[in-house]
Amino acid sequence: MISIHQLGDIIAKKYKIINFLGQGGAGTTYEAKNINNSQKVAIKVTSLRQIKDWKILELFEREAKILANLNHPAIPNYIEYFHLDTTGDRYFYLVRELIAGKSLFDLVEKDKEFKEEEVKQVAIQVIDILKYLHQQSPPIIHRDLKPQNLIKSEDGKLFLVDFGSVQEVYRQTLTGGTTFVGTLGYMPPEQLRGQTSFASDLYSLGATLLFLLTKKCPDDLPQHRMKINFRSQVNISDKFANWLDKLLEPITEERFQSVEEALEAFYSGNKFPQPAKSPIILKKTPGNLEIDIPLHGIEGERLSKNNIQSGLFIFSLNIVFGFISLVSYVAFLDKFKVIIPFSGLAYYMFVFPFWVAILSILGSFLFQNFGHIYININHEYFKVSKRFGVFGISQRGKTQAIQKVEGRSSDYEIRGYNLVYCAIESEKKKEVHFGLGLTLEEKEWLVMEIRDFLADYIK
Template identity: 40%
Template structure:
């Protein structure tokens, strides 16, 4: 039906088909006006197509038209062809700029494994794109971040493409939902029709896991819905923890914004003060980390004041004897009660001092968080 060399709408000459399914085709073409390569995405309105698919296609064009970011393809045109040879149905055609490069999925298919530094670079570049998308009003959610939608350009920069699953929050509120995204990269809330900014972060985290392990995240072991990958890689434990925080199954436990994710990565993978509470000045709480647990010691309060009350009580009890000494100064060294009282006072002070230490030990609260717990306490990360 469509062939290389064919001209559509007297403006675009088809060069090469780069994608196809039952209702869609994607072609690399030449714009006859600009002589630049462009990408044509075509959708046919045949009886087999779901109306939601058509809505997504239109939404992609509408969203792209309003985006302006150097790492996102530029919207160029949108038109309909009713008389395409060999077709009884109209075709909707979206034209966007062509990104000259190779997808990260193609590199994975070629056997490439990405280093720690490469993964960090890719993460920061995509997060910067998400900062832009999520800061729009309303926020734009990509909903399908995965290696095949990340293009490594000739300029060594990473581009985010294919906004076919895109959604803005204004459309999402109160609307019926279509499950969009790709299995293995989609968080649980997205399957339920709830998509948030943190949903894109999960997809990014799952993508990074794929890049650094070489294995599709759906094929990796899972425990309590968490992707288990740490024992498959030899990278900084901080980066492992950071990626794990991006891919928390519960959206409330996940890093919530692209800005926070960048800050956490730049600060040696420690979540920023916007996410964690740091140890208050003067706090007596002690933190002790080992290889597999974090120990928190919370001492009892009021120890010093309690010892002070002990001493004051004995001073008051001995006050009559002290007064008697002052009145009868000539009998000071021979006064037997003073000797007995002094000995009793000294022994009592020593006894109470050690008793106070015992009380301190008995009332100190110690918490041990084992290796299955992942969290931050006063900025301390359990590893």
């Protein structure tokens, strides 16, 4: 395709071409500057005379339409779409935000070495973008995810560009398949047949990550029955290799079917295995940790002997204290009702602090052993909510103020059993307790998971 513009050209009396960025089947992309406000932009242009297939123009217009409706920090902002007529041609222009940086392809070409942890970070950032696209209405499949379309900005952020191959799911469903678009080596086998799904973007993600690890196009790696045999070419952990293997399954049905499924597998299990038969639900992403501890105290095996003993002890304590209060109240009135006016009120003021203390112990036991506990921690704040029937309490604080997360033993024993609970300690020694009714293995597991999430804050 012949270059449409030269350096210095002025487009629409507004944009001055200052650099050539790239050329593809759907057009040529330039770096330009808005002469009215000095804003630098990226302009993709194509013309009627140069396109060989009307499909290209359809893709070009679809890219403009979809970009105009997207709003994600890792997707360049849409600016405008227009066309200009000359005596012999019509030119179509798509203007978007310019991302200053280099593509992952260019970084590898310049001998950048990507270690496993860096590649994992790329994977998480791209999955976040794909999740956003796949959740649109209708859902959007990118179809051309590759190192050339992932730009690492000067401040280290990753951006996904070039939406010229996007496919709206409802359109594909109605037409039953389309002429394939994408890039060989990075597209899954079904895309060659004009068929795509969410799993297709995940295959392209796996191929892109493989390029970063091997510095080779996936097509150049050894294959067996269409499956890429990459393990001899990389030096990564078995867990990450297994995850990549799943992404790169040539048969669509054997691949991860959604970004949520891929993300769950990425974070699952092997670092801190969840105790067997534990009903706790834990969801962890780079920016958020959610722990859902369901009602458990009355569920047979989980109502342990030690918890029964502690419960009986607390209830017995309440009964004994109540009986003593009643007897002492009668004696108190009998002795002082003549001498002290309002003697009943004076008695209540005297015993009130003791009742508060004993009922607090009872309430804590009920919430910890028979309540529903929900914990949410992000990089700004943490919150621990406890619910027992219609009653509920919440405790919160700033995440950066957390100083310790640990399992602790109480200062008293019940028949030789030292009660253990989980504690989050923040500044000024403020503590939030939870998990008294959990098994010891569950408590240890939760403490490790929370510490791992807060690794940047707790040293």
